[in-house]
Amino acid sequence: MQSATKSTKKIATAALLSALAIIFGYIEFLIPISVAAPGIKLGVANIVIVIALYKLGWKWALPVNVVRVLLSALLFGSVFSALYSLAGAILSFIVMTLLKKTNLFSIVGVSMAGGVAHNVGQLIVACLAMETTNVLYYYPVLLVSGLATGIGIGIIATLVLNKFKTKPIKQD
Amino acid sequence: MSKYFKKADLILFIIILALSVLGFILLRKPASDNAQIEISIGGEVTEVHNLDTDAEYIIETEHGYNTIQVKSGQVRVISADCPNKDCLNFGAISKEGQIILCLPHKLAVRIIGGEEGLDAVSY
Structure with missing residues (x-):
């Protein structure tokens, strides 16, 4: 009974976070924050992914992430943007999960690496799609922006996680 | 910490x-004195122009068009029919190694150094 309740709680939390991530993505789609360089987004939805990773563990955060990317692309993106988003999201997720497991990094550090990995993932897809390594000339801009957005998101996620008064839901 | x-x-x-x-x-x-702009589609270089020649180049492919403007050593995309218009947001580039990308059109515009030693050879 106890484990059934826990698992229900996890499903509900995962669903809630997925919805929240999609809404964040939608807000960013409606109000694109004009930045100095193209191909760069704040990625507010990633706040939710970082929180999901720390709150639910990677096994639950992964579906939240995938559902978020696919539904966002379906609702207000294109097949084209979905490919880039998915590559960035998956690489970022793998890096964040691995770094979190080392226990050496803070939430901000994990998120920072995730932000950079997100942009690197997109750069790799761009290389493949454009069939040229010319794209790599753009990498310094993407690294810096990944650092900046990742740190910002990490700080917000830390603040939010600190406000979560309930105990983390244990992995079963 | x-x-x-x-x-x-x-x-x-x-x-x-x-x-x-x-x-x-x-x-x-x-950019060096004889810098050039290299326009490539999907990794294949299709056009090379002088950076110090002011001009507009319209690049049309099956994916769509981009208009590239070269003016006083600055290169920018001034119009395009791609969905996201990221190529316009790149702004102007003027240094060697800088690049403008239009991912949906597979277009890359890059400033490259001129052919080294060309002047020395053509005496």
Whole structure:
């Protein structure tokens, strides 16, 4: 009974976070924050992914992430943007999960690496799609922006996680 | 350390920042006198023009069109029919190694150094 309740709680939390991530993505789609360089987004939805990773563990955060990317692309993106988003999201997720497991990094550090990995993932897809390594000339801009957005998101996620008064839901 | 950062965070931060700064320094330099702009579609160089010749080039492919403007050593995309218009947001580029990309059209516009030693050979 106890484990059934826990698992229900996890499903509900995962669903809630997925919805929240999609809404964040939608807000960013409606109000694109004009930045100095193209191909760069704040990625507010990633706040939710970082929180999901720390709150639910990677096994639950992964579906939240995938559902978020696919539904966002379906609702207000294109097949084209979905490919880039998915590559960035998956690489970022793998890096964040691995770094979190080392226990050496803070939430901000994990998120920072995730932000950079997100942009690197997109750069790799761009290389493949454009069939040229010319794209790599753009990498310094993407690294810096990944650092900046990742740190910002990490700080917000830390603040939010600190406000979560309930105990983390244990992995079963 | 502070509330947000651990030592490992800082080390990773410095490594990534260093990689990026290195890229900025190594890949970009002021355009040389005979710098050229290289236009490529899907990795294949289709056109090469002089950077110091003011002109507009319309690149049309099966994916759509981009209009590239070269003016006083600055290159920018001034119009395009791609969905996201990222190529317009790149703004003007003027240094060697800088690049403008239009991912949906597979277009890359890059400033490259002129042919080295051309003047020396053509005496």
